[in-house]
Structure formats: structure tokens, C-alpha cells
Amino acid sequence: MPEDQVTIYDLTTRTFTSIPQSELASGMVRGQVVGHEGVVWMEAEQLKISDYRHPPFTGDRKLEVLTLVYAFPGVYEQTYAFWEDGFRRDLNPDREIAxxxxIAAVYGKHARGHALAYRQELFSLVLACSSADAERIGLIFQCAVIPDHDYREITRDYYGQ
Incomplete structure (x- = not known):
């Protein structure tokens, strides 16, 4: 059976190419390009920070972002300003916040009562799930600390299976 292909976008040449998913290099990040349908992969080193696309958050959106400040204690602690800054630069902040x-909900469910090393790997796993589909997560992420039965439960929870 032929291997699934992914689209690579080269920011320097502004060209799209297709490669087998197994050939994705480390340092590639998943994203979208305005005017192009679907997900593309880009070299993280080529990315630059965009200007603000949205005004400062208020109301419910601000409260949603504020919950992320406290979602990953000891593992990924960021200020409200950090989170808002990134989301304000996104094309679709509501989708990114969701x-x-x-990520925070799945992390929170599985982090309770575990040591820091477990929680760090859990965060990395759930973050990896956000950029890979359920059939491919095992190709891009290998657990060193999390037991197999926990891994299966975490990925089931992430992908809703």
C-alpha cells in the first residue's frame, strides 16, 4: 500500500512539494498557508513572527486564554501576555485556543498524581498529538516514561476514540 503523502511549503521559494510522511524531518511544523487548502509542513527555522491580526482579548475569549496560564504547572508555564500575544497573531485564534x-483538558486528566518526568513526557505527547493524526502519532512519538497502557488511553482521549 502506498504511503501517505504530506505537503511541504518552502517559505523561501514559496513552492509546494509532496513527500512521504515518513520523510518529515525534525524541525518541521504543521501549519496553513493563506490561499492554499489543507495542512502544510514548514521548516520552523523559516517562520517569522507575524504582526498582530486581532485586538487585545476581552470577555470570554480572555477568560479562555487565562485558563491556559495555569494548565501546565511545572511543565509549560507561560504568562497571559505570552498566550495572548501568540493567539492575536494567529489567523484563527478561536480555533487555536480550542x-x-x-491539549490542556487531556493533559489535566492524565497528569494528576504523576511525577514531573511523566508530566513532561505527557505534555510532549499531547502536543505531538495536536500535529499528527491518530494513525501516525506512533511514528513521530516514542514514550520513554509513560507506560504503554497509559499511552493508549491518552491517545484515545486526545483523538476521541
Whole structure:
């Protein structure tokens, strides 16, 4: 059976190419390109910070972002200003906030009562789940601390299976 292909976008040449998913290099990040349908992969080193696309957050959106400040204690502690800054630069901040809320929910469910090393790997796993589909997560992430039965439960929870 032929291997699934992924689209690579080269920011320097502004060209799209297709490669087998197994050939994705480390340092590639998943994203979207305005005017192009679907997900593309880009070299993280080529990315630059965009200007603000949205005004400072208020109301419910601000409260949603504020929950992320406290979602990953000891593992990924960021200020409200950090989170808002990134989301204000996104094309679709509500979608990105929803992704991070889902990451936080799965992380929170499985982090309780575990040591720091477990929680760090859990964060990395759930973050990896956000950029890979359920069939491919095992190709891009190998657990060193999390037991197999926990891994299966975490990925089931992330992907809703």
C-alpha cells in the first residue's frame, strides 16, 4: 500500500512539494498557508513572527486564554501576555485556543498524581498529538516514561476514540 503523502511549503521559494510522511524531518511544523487548502509542513527555522491580526482579548475569549496560564504547572508555564500575544497573531485564534484547551483538558486528566518526568513526557505527547493524526502519532512519538497502557488511553482521549 502506498504511503501517505504530506505537503511541504518552502517559505523561501514559496513552492509546494509532496513527500512521504515518513520523510518529515525534525524541525518541521504543521501549519496553513493563506490561499492554499489543507495542512502544510514548514521548516520552523523559516517562520517569522507575524504582526498582530486581532485586538487585545476581552470577555470570554480572555477568560479562555487565562485558563491556559495555569494548565501546565511545572511543565509549560507561560504568562497571559505570552498566550495572548501568540493567539492575536494567529489567523484563527478561536480555533487555536480550542486546540490548546483540548491539549490542556487531556493533559489535566492524565497528569494528576504523576511525577514531573511523566508530566513532561505527557505534555510532549499531547502536543505531538495536536500535529499528527491518530494513525501516525506512533511514528513521530516514542514514550520513554509513560507506560504503554497509559499511552493508549491518552491517545484515545486526545483523538476521541
Amino acid at each position: 486546540v490548546w484547551k483540548h
